[in-house]
Amino acid sequence: MDLKETLSYAINTLLDKGMDDVEGMINEYEKKELNIEAGKISLLRTTFSNSLRLEAIKDKKQSTISINKLDKQSIDKSLEKLIVNVESSQYDESNDISEYQNPEIFNKGTLKPDLDLMYDRLKNFNSFVKDKYKKVLLEAVTVDHNSSKSYILNSNGVDFNINKGMYGFSSMFTSKDGINTSSFNYTGVEKLNLNKKLNDYGHVSELLRQSEEQVKSFPIKDKFLGEIIVTPHCLTEFISFLDYSISDNALISGTSIYKDKIGEKITNKNFTLTSNPVHEKIDSGYYITSDTYESKNITLIKDGVLKTHLLSLYGANKTGGRRVPNQGGNYMIEGSNSSFENMIKDVKKGVLLCRFSGGSPSDNGDFSGVAKNSYYIENGKVMYPIIETMISGNIAQMFLNIRNISHEKVDFGDCILPWITFDGITIS
Amino acid sequence: MIQSLNKYKNSFKYYTELRVQENRNIRFGLLNGNLISNDQSIESGVSSRVFKDGDWGFSSNAIITDSSIDKVINSSTDNAIFLNSRNENKCGILLPEDIYNHEFNYSTKKNKNSNSYWISFIKDLDAYIIKKYKQITSRKIFISNLDMEKNLLTSSGAESYSMTPRSLLYMILTVENENEPVELMDVFGGLGQLEDNFDSPDVFYSKIDILVDKLIQKSKGTHAKAGLHDVVLDADLAGILAHEAIGHTTEADLVMGGSVAGDYLNKNVASELVTLIDYANNIDGNICPVPVYVDDEGTKANDVTIIENGILKNFMHNKDSAHELDMKITGNARAYKYSDEPLIRMRNTAIKPGMDKLNDMISSIDNGYYLTRSSNGQADSTSEFMFGVVMGYEIKNGKIQQAIKDTTISGIAFDVLKTVSMISDEMVWSSGGMCGKKQIIPVGMGGPAIKCRLNIGGR
Numbered sequence: 001m002d003l004k005e006t007l008s009y010a011i012n013t014l015l016d017k018g019m020d021d022v023e024g025m026i027n028e029y030e031k032k033e034l035n036i037e038a039g040k041i042s043l044l045r046t047t048f049s050n051s052l053r054l055e056a057i058k059d060k061k062q063s064t065i066s067i068n069k070l071d072k073q074s075i076d077k078s079l080e081k082l083i084v085n086v087e088s089s090q091y092d093e094s095n096d097i098s099e100y101q102n103p104e105i106f107n108k109g110t111l112k113p114d115l116d117l118m119y120d121r122l123k124n125f126n127s128f129v130k131d132k133y134k135k136v137l138l139e140a141v142t143v144d145h146n147s148s149k150s151y152i153l154n155s156n157g158v159d160f161n162i163n164k165g166m167y168g169f170s171s172m173f174t175s176k177d178g179i180n181t182s183s184f185n186y187t188g189v190e191k192l193n194l195n196k197k198l199n200d201y202g203h204v205s206e207l208l209r210q211s212e213e214q215v216k217s218f219p220i221k222d223k224f225l226g227e228i229i230v231t232p233h234c235l236t237e238f239i240s241f242l243d244y245s246i247s248d249n250a251l252i253s254g255t256s257i258y259k260d261k262i263g264e265k266i267t268n269k270n271f272t273l274t275s276n277p278v279h280e281k282i283d284s285g286y287y288i289t290s291d292t293y294e295s296k297n298i299t300l301i302k303d304g305v306l307k308t309h310l311l312s313l314y315g316a317n318k319t320g321g322r323r324v325p326n327q328g329g330n331y332m333i334e335g336s337n338s339s340f341e342n343m344i345k346d347v348k349k350g351v352l353l354c355r356f357s358g359g360s361p362s363d364n365g366d367f368s369g370v371a372k373n374s375y376y377i378e379n380g381k382v383m384y385p386i387i388e389t390m391i392s393g394n395i396a397q398m399f400l401n402i403r404n405i406s407h408e409k410v411d412f413g414d415c416i417l418p419w420i421t422f423d424g425i426t427i428s
Numbered sequence: 429m430i431q432s433l434n435k436y437k438n439s440f441k442y443y444t445e446l447r448v449q450e451n452r453n454i455r456f457g458l459l460n461g462n463l464i465s466n467d468q469s470i471e472s473g474v475s476s477r478v479f480k481d482g483d484w485g486f487s488s489n490a491i492i493t494d495s496s497i498d499k500v501i502n503s504s505t506d507n508a509i510f511l512n513s514r515n516e517n518k519c520g521i522l523l524p525e526d527i528y529n530h531e532f533n534y535s536t537k538k539n540k541n542s543n544s545y546w547i548s549f550i551k552d553l554d555a556y557i558i559k560k561y562k563q564i565t566s567r568k569i570f571i572s573n574l575d576m577e578k579n580l581l582t583s584s585g586a587e588s589y590s591m592t593p594r595s596l597l598y599m600i601l602t603v604e605n606e607n608e609p610v611e612l613m614d615v616f617g618g619l620g621q622l623e624d625n626f627d628s629p630d631v632f633y634s635k636i637d638i639l640v641d642k643l644i645q646k647s648k649g650t651h652a653k654a655g656l657h658d659v660v661l662d663a664d665l666a667g668i669l670a671h672e673a674i675g676h677t678t679e680a681d682l683v684m685g686g687s688v689a690g691d692y693l694n695k696n697v698a699s700e701l702v703t704l705i706d707y708a709n710n711i712d713g714n715i716c717p718v719p720v721y722v723d724d725e726g727t728k729a730n731d732v733t734i735i736e737n738g739i740l741k742n743f744m745h746n747k748d749s750a751h752e753l754d755m756k757i758t759g760n761a762r763a764y765k766y767s768d769e770p771l772i773r774m775r776n777t778a779i780k781p782g783m784d785k786l787n788d789m790i791s792s793i794d795n796g797y798y799l800t801r802s803s804n805g806q807a808d809s810t811s812e813f814m815f816g817v818v819m820g821y822e823i824k825n826g827k828i829q830q831a832i833k834d835t836t837i838s839g840i841a842f843d844v845l846k847t848v849s850m851i852s853d854e855m856v857w858s859s860g861g862m863c864g865k866k867q868i869i870p871v872g873m874g875g876p877a878i879k880c881r882l883n884i885g886g887r
Binding site for chain 1: 459466473486511543568602686691803808839840883
């Protein structure tokens, strides 16, 4: 049986055995990964894998099972387990699967990696760093290619096929000068091709430059209330609070501070946040949501006003809210009103926050953490790299206190983000 | 699982590790009484890693048959040869070898309960909370089990079989204070399957009572005052300090990547009260939360005394780093899934208990904090660390006072450890440690309470 036939067999068997609704996804993956460790290309990894995930519902009782063996014996065994698990589950009126949608085939990227190109790009990056940034030590760098063939079917007639091949590049590094050591820093991108040199992706050259000067960092002199310019590399740390607070878990549990805020202003009026899994500029999106709907780009916040929650089918059934064909991520931000250079000039006293190491924010948005790889700004000038500096505040309040958004942006492949200035942050 | 891999040894051309592994997960979760998680997964396969002339080749396949095993051995060999062909500086490096054979199996000896039993178990706990605590506005209860079963053979002759289960119960409760949610979590369990860690739901009623009591204290809590303070870190935080702030900086791959610890070997890095050890599998015969007897390179797992009486003594190694730094292999190479290559990972990392009593430590602080529970933590090559703190109290005039709201602590670990002035005499392991470093992996963390001075975020 091929992949699709195998999934059809599993679904039909479950229906024959009395399940009311069945949904499944079957995948075949291959990964090639080249690694630099401690400055040397040291490992080539190849992995072949499969996965089969099945969800079944009977009398509104639901369960899922995942296996990575696709032989008939393994599948039959897993089907038996799944049926037992469904029958021992709990009645929940909200359990359901997606309704019929038109069959679609999605193709993205190339399924076959160019290993020689991957090696050459990685080798050139290694040489580039050694030549240009002599204090930088490349701790761990990977270039990989992930290809997958997937089928998604359900008993309502859903029939999707996704064929996808993506390249990834990630780099983690530290600088040393004698006994002086910088904080480590890292960045990564996911792209459809490796057309550019690796040092041209994800603003990594700037991070390498900063890393060298961060071998000598200094504590700030006193505690103050000021502004932070959050770089694209750590903006998702803060956006993820918005994402979490408008998604299933926080809304079902009732702990979201945005549970009754659709149509209301929750951020500065210049801020527009969109989630774009199928946008032409986003290389690494998703075609199908985890509740098996064809993905759509949506606007979450428009001119500061919350337009929608991010509810799945289950979350919508449970809360009475509206389901959206989108599960967040792939963020793009509109509302730019400044250049990065002018944003720096506008800060009287604050921090250029390049990496944030913080605890999980509270449900009300309170947060605190350490400003890493960051800089002190005074009277419109970047003064010096900082160490042992904490920032704290409230994320919900931060988004209301946006002062500037840059028109420069960084493309990470899975999102495209600007620099944003937030006011009212405690820096100590 | 295949019981012996010896018949494949003839296919090895160079230094080779062959591993067959199965990870089995089950997870049940209630959110406000709704069963939102009723999931089971089984993931297994075979991997091979080959070392030749300074380069590593790795390959894995989910299919475990004679032909697929031959295929991954050949594919990993081809990968090493590909790197050899492109590597201009190839050399005939020989890795340190260790031949150690061991088998252990921590499967439960009890009869296994059905999935419906475990759903009923968490529903019982949920019902207890609803009945007794009307002020709780949100309840999340999860119970899970992870079995990691591995079979390893190396071309050096090392062989091992291991079955290491871990089962955990999470309870996350929320109350509202002035219309704002306040949350607190606790986690129970550890080494062993569900049947070994969770006898009966009523055993956990008293733990729920304690959790709710602390949550209500926290909901009325005050913001910590930002700045440098004297603190007592309870075992949960002392464990994460040992793991995140010191442990990671002394993993030899991070040392080679520029960690500041590389400059401190045999130097004073902590108060002489501090001895910090990455335990392999037991302390005086008491089994640690994540016992490792043979690592995934076939090396016997030994305890690593990282800091001894304040002096940095050792790093944690795999074969590669031990060769590079000309040090002894320690048995710290571990992989999470069959498709993962072994990385240098901690096992059970803790500061050794001292002589002090916790009450005396609290009494010795005029104005500071007693911090009892962490959420997450991150380390850095500089040894600067950050931990989320989700439960703690003010200490004033030697007495515990008001609870504090969520905050963060930070510092330069090797500076903070020099401020350690008291260490309690009790050893407590935290449940549920999971470390992320390319791959996730279960780890043990814990220790005594320590008194030190560090930076607290807040207002």
